[in-house]
Amino acid sequence: MSVVVEGLTKAYGRSSHALDGLSFTAGVGVNGLLGPNGAGKTTLIRLLATVLTADGGTMRLLGRDPATERSAIRRRLGYLPQEPGYHRGFTVFEFVDYVAILKEMADRRARHDEVRRVIDAVGLADVSGKKIRALSGGMRRRVGIAQALLGEPELVLLDEPTAGLDPEERLRFRELISRIGENRTVILSTHQIEDVAALCGRVVVLKDGRSAFEGAPEELRALAKGRTWLWEKKAGLLSWRTGEGVFRSIGDPPEGARLVEPTIEDAYLLLLGEATLVAAG
Known part of the structure; x- marks a missing residue:
C-alpha cells in the first residue's frame, strides 16, 4: 500500500x-x-x-x-x-x-x-x-x-x-x-x-x-440496503420530502413501507446519523 x-x-x-x-x-x-x-x-x-x-x-x-x-x-x-x-x-x-x-x-x-x-x-x-x-x-x-x-x-x-x-x-x-x-x-x-x-x-x-x-463505494451503499424507504409521513433516522410529495427515509423501516434501492448518499447519511446517535448515547 x-x-x-x-x-x-x-x-x-x-x-x-x-x-x-x-x-x-x-x-x-x-x-x-x-x-x-x-x-x-x-x-x-x-x-x-x-x-x-x-x-x-x-x-x-x-x-x-x-x-x-x-x-x-x-x-x-x-x-x-x-x-x-x-x-x-x-x-x-x-x-x-x-x-x-x-x-x-x-x-x-x-x-x-x-x-x-x-x-x-x-x-x-x-x-x-x-x-x-x-x-x-x-x-x-x-x-x-x-x-x-x-x-x-x-x-x-x-x-x-x-x-x-x-x-x-x-x-x-x-x-x-x-x-x-x-x-x-x-x-x-x-x-x-x-x-x-x-x-x-x-x-x-x-x-x-x-x-x-x-x-x-458499493460496500458503503450496501450498508443502506433494506433501510431506505418511501413513506407518506416523516419517519426513521433521517427523512426528507421528495418532489413527488412522499418522504424518503433511512433507518429501520416501519411495516408496509416501500423499500427502494439506496444510493451512496443514503448510506453516508445513515452512517453519520447512527454514529451521531451512538456518540450521544
Missing part, C-alpha cells in the same frame, strides 16, 4: 482532537475521503503532505517514514491544498514554473519542458500565458492540479478540488482525476458524494477524527 496510517492523532489545544486514533490504508487508484465539516479531512491531507506533524500514531508514505524521510517523500508527492494561494499576478506558466523551482528542478530547459508537459496535461496549453486572475474558477483549479503533477509524483493529494465548480467543470475534473489515478495513488478529499461514486475505487468516511467506514 502507498499509504498506511495507524492510530493517528492530532490535537489543536487541549480538548480539540482533529484526528483521534485514525487508521486506514490507500493504494494505487483514486481513494476518496468523505466526512462532514470538522471531521478531520483537511488535517489528514496536510499530515499526508508532511505540512503538519502528528501528535501520535504512525504513517508510512510510499514505504517511508515522514518523521525521518520527509524530504524524500516530498520529492515523490503532489499536493493541491484547499486554498492554493495563487499569486494572481503570475501567468499560468510563471506560477507552475515557480512551484517547479521550489521542487528543486534546477535545470532550466528540463524544468520548462516539465512545466509545459503538466500544463498541457490539464488542458491549459492555450492559456499558459494568461494571468491567473483572468482565469475562471475551473481553470484555476486545473492550474493547481498542474503544479501537483510536476515530476510525475507517485502520491497525489487533492483537497476539495471540485468545490465551487459548475457541473460542466466538475465533469472535466472527473475525467482528469480518473486519468491521474490510473497509475498512481490519488487521495481525494471532498464533500461531493457523487464525485466519490463516479471516481473512487475505495472510500474512507471520517467522523470525529476516526474512520467510520473503509471499503469500496
Whole structure:
C-alpha cells in the first residue's frame, strides 16, 4: 500500500482532537475521503503532505517514514491544498514554473519542458500565458492540479478540488482525476458524494477524527440496503420530502413501507446519523 496510517492523532489545544486514533490504508487508484465539516479531512491531507506533524500514531508514505524521510517523500508527492494561494499576478506558466523551482528542478530547459508537459496535461496549453486572475474558477483549479503533477509524483493529494465548480467543470475534473489515478495513488478529499461514486475505487468516511467506514463505494451503499424507504409521513433516522410529495427515509423501516434501492448518499447519511446517535448515547 502507498499509504498506511495507524492510530493517528492530532490535537489543536487541549480538548480539540482533529484526528483521534485514525487508521486506514490507500493504494494505487483514486481513494476518496468523505466526512462532514470538522471531521478531520483537511488535517489528514496536510499530515499526508508532511505540512503538519502528528501528535501520535504512525504513517508510512510510499514505504517511508515522514518523521525521518520527509524530504524524500516530498520529492515523490503532489499536493493541491484547499486554498492554493495563487499569486494572481503570475501567468499560468510563471506560477507552475515557480512551484517547479521550489521542487528543486534546477535545470532550466528540463524544468520548462516539465512545466509545459503538466500544463498541457490539464488542458491549459492555450492559456499558459494568461494571468491567473483572468482565469475562471475551473481553470484555476486545473492550474493547481498542474503544479501537483510536476515530476510525475507517485502520491497525489487533492483537497476539495471540485468545490465551487459548475457541473460542466466538475465533469472535466472527473475525467482528469480518473486519468491521474490510473497509475498512481490519488487521495481525494471532498464533500461531493457523487464525485466519490463516479471516481473512487475505495472510500474512507471520517467522523470525529476516526474512520467510520473503509471499503469500496458499493460496500458503503450496501450498508443502506433494506433501510431506505418511501413513506407518506416523516419517519426513521433521517427523512426528507421528495418532489413527488412522499418522504424518503433511512433507518429501520416501519411495516408496509416501500423499500427502494439506496444510493451512496443514503448510506453516508445513515452512517453519520447512527454514529451521531451512538456518540450521544
